[in-house]
Amino acid sequence: MQACLRNATNLDLELTYRIVCNSIKPYVTKIWGWDESYQREIHKQKFVASEIEIIIYNEKEIGLLIVKESENEIYLQSILIEKKFQNLGIGRILMEQIIEQANSAKKTIRLQVFKVNLRAQRFYKKLGFEEISDLENHIGMEKTAYNT
Numbered sequence: 001m002q003a004c005l006r007n008a009t010n011l012d013l014e015l016t017y018r019i020v021c022n023s024i025k026p027y028v029t030k031i032w033g034w035d036e037s038y039q040r041e042i043h044k045q046k047f048v049a050s051e052i053e054i055i056i057y058n059e060k061e062i063g064l065l066i067v068k069e070s071e072n073e074i075y076l077q078s079i080l081i082e083k084k085f086q087n088l089g090i091g092r093i094l095m096e097q098i099i100e101q102a103n104s105a106k107k108t109i110r111l112q113v114f115k116v117n118l119r120a121q122r123f124y125k126k127l128g129f130e131e132i133s134d135l136e137n138h139i140g141m142e143k144t145a146y147n148t
Contacts, residue, residue: 003090005065008052016052017043019064022082027114031137055081057090065094074102076111095127099143112138 008016020043028034055063063081067074076098081091102109111129113120115137124141133140 002059003055003057003093005053005055005094008049008054008064010049012049012052012054013044013047015054015061016047016064019062019080019082022084023063023080023086024114024117027117030116031114051077055090055094057085057088060085063090067098069107072107074098074105074107074109076109091123092127095124099127102143108142108144110140110142112140115139 017040020039025034028039051066051068053065053067054061055065057063062085063079065079066077068077069075079091079094098109101107109129110132111124112135113124115134121139121141124143127143129141129143131139132142
C-alpha cells in the first residue's frame with residue numbers, strides 16, 4: 001500500500017471540497033441537511049491550506065488530514081478519506097503514526113466524531129480511544145497514547 005501526505009496549497013480548495021463531499025456529506029445531511037451553496041461558502045471561509053495535509057494513495061489524492069498540536073495534546077481536527085477509498089487500512093496507518101507521535105511526545109490525542117457516524121466511533125475505539133464527552137451532534141474522544 002502506497003499512502004503518503006503532502007502539504008496542501010491554495011490551489012487545493014476544490015480538491016478538499018470534493019473530499020469533504022465524498023466522505024462526510026451523508027452525515028452532515030443526516031444531521032443538518034445539505035445546502036450546496038452554504039457548504040461551499042463555509043468550506044471556502046474555513047480553508048487554510050497551511051493547516052491541511054493531502055492524503056495520497058497510489059498516486060491519487062483521496063483524503064485530507066488536519067492535526068493541531070499544542071504543548072500537551074494532539075488534536076485531530078479532521079481525517080477524511082473519500083468513501084471509495086475507505087476500509088483499505090489507510091486511516092489506520094495514519095492513526096498509528098499519530099499515536100506513535102503522541103507516544104514519543106507523551107501527549108494525549110483528542111478528537112470529535114459525529115454521533116451518527118458509528119463506523120468512525122468503532123474505528124477509534126479499536127485504536128484505544130475512549131469517549132470523554134457527549135455533545136449535541138458529536139462524541140468527544142481521547143487516547144492517552146503513552147499509557148497503551
